[in-house]
Amino acid sequence: MRLRDVFVKALKELGIDCISTEIKRITESDDPLQSMAYHVIMGKAQVCRGLKGKVFNLNQECENPAYVGKCDDPILTRNDLLEKAKDFPFIVIDCSFYDFHTEKEKKKLKLQIQQCLGVIRKFMWDERLVITHKDFGVGVFYPSTAKFIKEMGLKDIILLDPNGDEVFEGQRAECYIIGGIVDKTGNKRGWTSKIGENLRREGISFRSMRIELRGDVIGVPDRLNTIVEIVLRVVLDGEDVEKAVRSVQSHLVAKWRLRRELPKRTIRIDVNGKPFRVVRKSEIKSFDWLNIRPKDFYEACSELGYLVIDDEWLERILRNSTFDESKNRYIFKGFN
Ligand SMILES: C[S@@+](CC[C@H](N)C(=O)[O-])C[C@H]1O[C@@H](n2cnc3c(N)ncnc32)[C@H](O)[C@@H]1O
Structure with a gap:
């Protein structure tokens, strides 16, 4: 459930069957209901009775309309929505290692944190993003992760760590x-595990979890905004981890994983004493769980020195070969 869903539920409980607004940022957004919820929870607007501007129907009818804007007697305010949305999780970005980055990395870190805010706004709102140790003017700043956790009295904490003890599901x-x-x-x-050690020293207990894609962290994008999106898609939307990973996986990251998988799919053939490793052309279909294009498949094979052979041709070659078990390879005898 995203903030948008909590908002719609609250409107329905109030008997509202259509919601409207004149606020351009909302009407022009990709997700107007999330944007309305965001405006209300950030205290930029309230829900008021009546119709104003562009209408979004919640049911078929529009007998009990409301609008998002400003009025003297709102029926849903920031505080009302905050109360209903109190179970949303916090995402904490721990920047205790900020000073150990190069200037270029620091810039990238800032950009990724700004992109995290963009992701947070699709699912929740700014106050659920907490940045510790270094203030980027994004989300809520705390001098340390331990201080934030202690002040908020949080008990149930997960550290996302590629070397974590458990698999995140x-x-x-x-x-x-x-x-x-x-x-x-x-x-x-x-x-990341060092961040965990420091937290433990501060008396914070947590579970450390790694995000895997089919049994391996390779292929899981590691940009901060992609990690945030995977977690929120899985936890709030109920998507499975593989689907969430694939939805944010760049072709480049997918190719890293492909390179790891391809050696398992090759056939070794000796032609005139020269060894070749070949891949069936149809193997590309077995990688539909990776975000790769045909171009990535052929490039990865070529980078690894593998030949991609049409299935029919490969069968002909194998029919004209003998299999040498001791060497685990085919020996091509030539076409009859
Ligand atoms: C670029 S990664 C840095 C990983 C770091 N080199 C390490 O080995 O701990 C940035 C952050 O993304 C998260 N992350 C990246 N890949 C992850 C994975 N497969 N599982 C869980 N968290 C991951 C972690 O919180 C990590 O601290």
């Missing part, structure tokens, strides 16, 4: 912590 928590880390230079492997 949509487990619910009051707070999800993501490392404000950009992996462009140097070796930052294990830094």
